[in-house]
Amino acid sequence: xxxxxxxxxxxxxxxxxxxxxxxxxxxxxxxxxxxxxxxxxxxxxxxxxxxxxxxxxxxxxxxxxxxxxxxxxxxxxxxxxxxxxxxxxxxxxxxxxxxxxxxxxxxxxxxxxxxxxxxxxxxxxxxxxxxxxxxxxxxxxxxxxxxxxxxxxxxxxxxxxxxxxxxxxxxxxxxxxxxxxxxxxxxxxxxxxxxxxxxxxxxxxxxxxxxxxxxxxxxxxxxxxxxxxxxxxxxxxxxxxxxxxxxxxxxxxxxxxxxxxxxxxxxxxxxxxxxxxxxxxxxxxxxxxxxxxxxxxxxxxxxxxxxxxxxxxxxxxxxxxxxxxxxxxxxxxxxxxxxxxxxxxxxxxxxxxxxxxxxxxxxxxxxxxxxxxxxxxxxxxxxxxxxxxxxxxxxxxxxxxxxx
Amino acid sequence: xxxxxxxxxxxxxxxxxxxxxxxxxxxxxxxxxxxxxxxxxxxxxxxxxxxxxxxxxxxxxxxxxxxxxxxxxxxxxxxxxxxxxxxxxxxxxxxxxxxxxxxxxxxxxxxxxxxxxxxxxxxxxxxxxxxxxxxxxxxxxxxxxxxxxxxxxxxxxxxxxxxxxxxxxxxxxxxxxxxxxxxxxxxxxxxxxxxxxxxxxxxxxxxxxxxxxxxxxxxxxxxxxxxxxxxx
Ligand SMILES: Nc1ncnc2c1ncn2[C@@H]1O[C@H](COP(=O)(O)OP(=O)(O)OP(=O)(O)O)[C@@H](O)[C@H]1O
Ligand SMILES: [Mg+2]
Numbered sequence: 001x002x003x004x005x006x007x008x009x010x011x012x013x014x015x016x017x018x019x020x021x022x023x024x025x026x027x028x029x030x031x032x033x034x035x036x037x038x039x040x041x042x043x044x045x046x047x048x049x050x051x052x053x054x055x056x057x058x059x060x061x062x063x064x065x066x067x068x069x070x071x072x073x074x075x076x077x078x079x080x081x082x083x084x085x086x087x088x089x090x091x092x093x094x095x096x097x098x099x100x101x102x103x104x105x106x107x108x109x110x111x112x113x114x115x116x117x118x119x120x121x122x123x124x125x126x127x128x129x130x131x132x133x134x135x136x137x138x139x140x141x142x143x144x145x146x147x148x149x150x151x152x153x154x155x156x157x158x159x160x161x162x163x164x165x166x167x168x169x170x171x172x173x174x175x176x177x178x179x180x181x182x183x184x185x186x187x188x189x190x191x192x193x194x195x196x197x198x199x200x201x202x203x204x205x206x207x208x209x210x211x212x213x214x215x216x217x218x219x220x221x222x223x224x225x226x227x228x229x230x231x232x233x234x235x236x237x238x239x240x241x242x243x244x245x246x247x248x249x250x251x252x253x254x255x256x257x258x259x260x261x262x263x264x265x266x267x268x269x270x271x272x273x274x275x276x277x278x279x280x281x282x283x284x285x286x287x288x289x290x291x292x293x294x295x296x297x298x299x300x301x302x303x304x305x306x307x308x309x310x311x312x313x314x315x316x317x318x319x320x321x322x323x324x325x326x327x328x329x330x331x332x333x334x335x336x337x338x339x340x341x342x343x344x345x346x347x348x349x350x351x352x353x354x355x356x357x358x359x360x361x362x363x364x365x366x367x368x369x370x371x372x373x374x375x376x377x378x379x380x381x382x383x384x385x386x387x388x389x390x391x392x393x394x395x396x397x398x399x400x401x402x403x404x
Numbered sequence: 405x406x407x408x409x410x411x412x413x414x415x416x417x418x419x420x421x422x423x424x425x426x427x428x429x430x431x432x433x434x435x436x437x438x439x440x441x442x443x444x445x446x447x448x449x450x451x452x453x454x455x456x457x458x459x460x461x462x463x464x465x466x467x468x469x470x471x472x473x474x475x476x477x478x479x480x481x482x483x484x485x486x487x488x489x490x491x492x493x494x495x496x497x498x499x500x501x502x503x504x505x506x507x508x509x510x511x512x513x514x515x516x517x518x519x520x521x522x523x524x525x526x527x528x529x530x531x532x533x534x535x536x537x538x539x540x541x542x543x544x545x546x547x548x549x550x551x552x553x554x555x556x557x558x559x560x561x562x563x564x565x566x567x568x569x570x571x572x573x574x575x576x577x578x579x580x581x582x583x584x585x586x587x588x589x590x591x592x593x594x595x596x597x598x599x600x601x602x603x604x605x606x607x608x609x610x611x612x613x614x615x616x617x618x619x620x621x622x623x624x625x626x627x628x629x630x631x632x633x634x635x636x
Contacts, residue, residue, distance in 0.1 A: 005518055016506045314502045317463060318516040318563065319491020321484050397463050401502065 027293025028340030036348025042279025095240035102126035124211025140187025301388035313400025333385020341377030416469035447623035495564025
């Protein structure tokens with residue numbers, strides 16, 4: 001019996017029992033749908049991370065205290081108090097591959113405007129921060145170098161903070177209180193939008209000096225954002241920064257650095273690595289559904305073989321060979337799981353769209369994950385269809401014909 | 405003479421083993437059936453009639469003895485070879501019809517052709533012709549459950565005929581039918597035998613049904629007891 005005939009026989013047999021066929025395929029439909037939806041969440045997170053890094057500009061470098069290779073033992077990067085404002089200035093003055101620097105200190109605090117109250121991240125930064133981060137101001141203007149040096153009590157609001165405290169009313173010139181200290185609002189940042197798992201607009205920028213003196217009472221900074229002259233000069237900038245800091249921190253040749261410099265592509269890589277792991281994890285969980293769906297197919301195919309023993313006997317009595325019966329039942333299983341796969345793909349795409357519409361999570365369905373799901377569901381059919389098909393083909397024609 | 409022999413059974417024995425005990429269903433049957441003959445096999449229940457039919461029909465293999473069908477010894481054939489013989493040289497008609505449920509008369513009739521190398525179009529033509537020859541023209545699209553018992557048995561005969569087999573084997577073909585319908589079925593068999601020269605072997609308990617055949621073979625306890633010529 002050739003392939004076309006086998007497929008026709010299998011399709012006819014499936015059509016004779018539409019409800020059973022649908023129920024058999026249901027496991028695969030849900031399985032494939034779940035895989036596609038879950039993987040789309042992981043892919044969405046990945047796309048989100050990549051977009052954010054793109055926006056930040058890839059000539060960005062971060063300098064943090066603490067050594068890279070001893071991070072674990074030293075209780076995490078950033079726990080040192082060795083980074084000073086003067087380090088940032090030295091980098092700007094001595095490294096010709098560096099165009100901008102911004103010393104940073106962060107904290108969280110309650111912010112009060114009139115009778116409204118909001119808990120937000122407070123970023124103490126330098127005046128070059130908007131240029132380094134490629135982040136425009138929407139209203140008003142960022143604080144100047146003089147205002148930073150003077151430690152003025154001025155602030156720029158992230159759009160979310162602005163919405164929550166001012167609800168659309170003019171903010172420039174108004175006074176908000178951070179830890180009871182009054183800050184004059186200079187402007188509002190452009191909205192970066194809600195992306196992924198946290199908002200980037202729930203933030204208030206103040207001069208880093210003000211933050212150090214008034215809010216934190218420290219004389220060290222937490223990190224330095226650096227902008228290299230161009231994308232090609234990031235490696236050069238990194239080397240220059242390391243040289244300057246080793247001299248300033250009096251680190252002997254061969255000794256461990258008490259700081260580390262990371263460039264954007266390193267960070268982007270490790271971030272997309274973690275979203276990759278997320279994708280695998282989500283896909284793995286969803287694959288269990290697919291496995292269960294496959295076992296469902298096997299289960300119902302086995303029942304179906306028992307139910308159809310007579311049919312098998314009849315087919316054998318008119319000349320069906322073992323191979324013909326095997327192929328018929330195998331084809332039925334494959335057709336069912338492929339049809340289930342196709343419906344599952346639609347279900348998955350639909351769910352992915354629903355997820356991105358109803359939740360802050362972004363989803364991306366890649367053609368490759370559709371192809372993979374299709375391929376996988378076909379293999380499920382072969383794998384789980386084989387045992388019942390073999391069982392059917394091994395029946396003895398007389399026993400099968402006599403079966404009540 | 406040799407050329408005229410269709411079926412040659414030579415000391416055929418069949419032993420079924422059920423657990424510890426053995427059932428000797430056939431104890432050495434030797435008989436030859438000529439081409440174009442119409443034979444009724446009779447005998448009490450459990451005498452081995454169906455066992456003999458299954459061996460002749462290549463659904464089963466004898467425990468001992470030689471079975472030669474159209475000059476070829478088939479008792480040594482493997483499963484696939486037997487399936488091929490069933491497909492090309494044998495047509496079955498069963499007491500319980502054994503049609504596929506929820507399937508049209510036409511598709512049921514086409515079934516043997518699915519397992520041969522006939523293409524779909526020819527298969528359909530052959531099945532239509534076969535249905536017509538049993539008087540079911542116009543019922544091609546009826547599903548099994550929309551047909552009466554007599555009509556179902558006719559579909560079964562059409563299916564048995566469709567591959568132009570050397571022999572049609574009918575195990576109690578009238579067993580589930582009333583006398584009148586049974587007679588109609590038997591008339592179809594006699595007509596196929598007389599005008600088309602198709603060899604027919606049937607099993608029956610009913611002497612009146614056996615009358616339709618040219619001769620009756622009486623079996624008792626797995627052995628041929630006597631042969632009766634019906635003078636047709
Ligand atoms: N698969 C089997 N396993 C064991 N014993 C069997 C098997 N098939 C038939 N027998 C036994 O072989 C003997 C002959 O059975 P067979 O079916 O040939 O009888 P029969 O003449 O067709 O009877 P009936 O008229 O009732 O159909 C019986 O004793 C039966 O129990
Ligand atoms: Mg019997």
